[in-house]
Every structure is written in structure tokens, then in C-alpha cells.
Amino acid sequence: EVQLVESGGGLVQPGGSLRLSCAASRFTFINYEMNWVRQAPGKGLEWVSYISSSGSTIYYADSVKGRFTISRDNAKNSLYLQMNSLRAEDTAVYYCARDKGLDFDYWGQGTLVTVSS
Amino acid sequence: DIQLTQSPSFLSASVGDRVTITCRASQGISSYLAWYQQKPGKAPKLLIYAASTLQSGVPSRFSGSGSGTEFTLTISSLQPEDFATYYCQQLNSYPRTFGQGTRLEIK
Numbered sequence: 219e220v221q222l223v224e225s226g227g228g229l230v231q232p233g234g235s236l237r238l239s240c241a242a243s244r245f246t247f248i249n250y251e252m253n254w255v256r257q258a259p260g261k262g263l264e265w266v267s268y269i270s271s272s273g274s275t276i277y278y279a280d281s282v283k284g285r286f287t288i289s290r291d292n293a294k295n296s297l298y299l300q301m302n303s304l305r306a307e308d309t310a311v312y313y314c315a316r317d318k319g320l321d322f323d324y325w326g327q328g329t330l331v332t333v334s335s
Numbered sequence: 336d337i338q339l340t341q342s343p344s345f346l347s348a349s350v351g352d353r354v355t356i357t358c359r360a361s362q363g364i365s366s367y368l369a370w371y372q373q374k375p376g377k378a379p380k381l382l383i384y385a386a387s388t389l390q391s392g393v394p395s396r397f398s399g400s401g402s403g404t405e406f407t408l409t410i411s412s413l414q415p416e417d418f419a420t421y422y423c424q425q426l427n428s429y430p431r432t433f434g435q436g437t438r439l440e441i442k
Contacts, residue, residue: 253431255379262422263371263379263433263436264433265424265432268429277430279430280430313378313379318384320367320385320388321381321385321390321426322369322371322379322424323384323390325378325380326378327377327378328378
């Protein structure tokens with residue numbers, strides 16, 4: 219079955235940086251668009267960013283635009299999220315999710331990012 | 336940006352009950368709507384896409400309907416494993432947005 223495994227979360231100080239990774243397996247990664255979605259503690263789901271299968275088209279939520287950068291390495295079957303200038307409100311579990319166009323059909327287990335001094 | 340409003344935000348029901356959750360979009364999104372189920376500490380799970388198409392492996396007691404701005408998720412006969420939080424999501428445009436969630440609890 220499709221597998222998505224996030225890593226790279228942790229505790230970081232406000233203003234700091236972190237790079238999340240999502241390792242994809244058991245499907246042809248290059249054929250799929252991908253997303254990052256986050257969920258603050260006790261809150262709902264918030265879409266963060268999208269990247270097309272080739273990496274040529276990218277979108278961001280306004281809340282992270284200019285601070286976060288999504289990228290992918292199709293040779294390594296991996297998705298990334300570079301997060302800079304982190305704020306307390308970025309504290310959340312970050313999920314990578316496969317995009318089927320009409321839905322996000324597979325999600326990773328999530329990685330927790332905590333921004334605190 | 337398209338806003339999605341779910342109602343109710345909280346629902347208390349019993350095993351065997353029929354429940355309906357509504358999702359209203361701030362502008363028309365055709366049938367570009369998906370529903371997800373999330374249990375505590377777990378990733379969301381896709382239930383329905385294109386407003387009414389059941390994802391493979393999802394029990395037939397789940398159904399979705401609607402188009403344009405009003406959508407519903409119905410569970411025909413609640414089972415113990417259905418008590419969770421449910422989210423709608425629009426895939427008509429970016430930013431992709433989610434509803435605020437409906438928490439379904441056992442009465």
C-alpha cells in the first residue's frame with residue numbers, strides 16, 4: 219500500500235528554521251501532485267502548500283507565503299518543506315498528502331513542529 | 336478564498352442513529368468537495384470525493400450529496416468506530432480550504 223513518512227519535526231525557537239521531509243513509497247511518485255497540510259494542537263486542518271508532479275507549479279497559503287518553500291526530488295521519491303522565520307502560530311502537526319486532483323487520498327502519519335523559546 | 340462552513344460543529348448521537356453533516360461553501364464549487372474522517376492522534380482518512388463518490392474500502396453506510404454551495408455527509412447507521420471528527424474540503428481552487436470540522440460523539 220502507498221506509504222508516506224514525514225520526518226524533520228522538532229522544537230525550534232521563534233525566528234528559526236526547520237526542513238521537513240516526506241518519503242514516498244509503493245507508488246510512482248513522479249506521477250502525483252503533493253501537498254502539505256498542518257493541524258495546530260486541538261484545531262482543524264489547514265492546507266499549507268501544493269506542488270505539481272514536475273515541481274513547476276507551486277501554491278502557498280497566505281499564512282506561510284514568503285517564509286515556507288515546498289520542493290520535491292522525484293529521483294529520491296521525496297517531498298520537502300523548508301520553513302523559515304518560524305512563529306509560535308506555526309506550531310502544528312505537519313502532514314504530507316498525495317493529491318489525486320479530486321481529493322487527498324493518502325496521508326502520512328505527521329510530524330510535530332513546536333515553535334517555542 | 337472559498338470558505339467552508341460545517342454544521343453542526345458538535346454532534347452527539349447513538350449507535351444505530353442516522354446522522355447528517357452539512358458543509359456550505361461561500362461560492363459555487365461544482366462537485367469539487369471531499370469528506371475526511373479523523374480520529375485522535377491519526378491522520379485524516381478520505382471517505383468521499385467528488386461530493387458523492389465513495390472511496391474504495393469505505394463502508395456503504397457513508398454517503399455524500401450536493402453540488403454548488405451545499406453538501407451533506409450522511410452516515411446511515413452509526414457504528415462505534417464512526418465516532419470521530421469529520422472535515423469537508425473544497426478542491427475547486429487554491430487555496431484548498433477545509434471546513435472547521437464536526438466532532439461526532441457518543442450520546
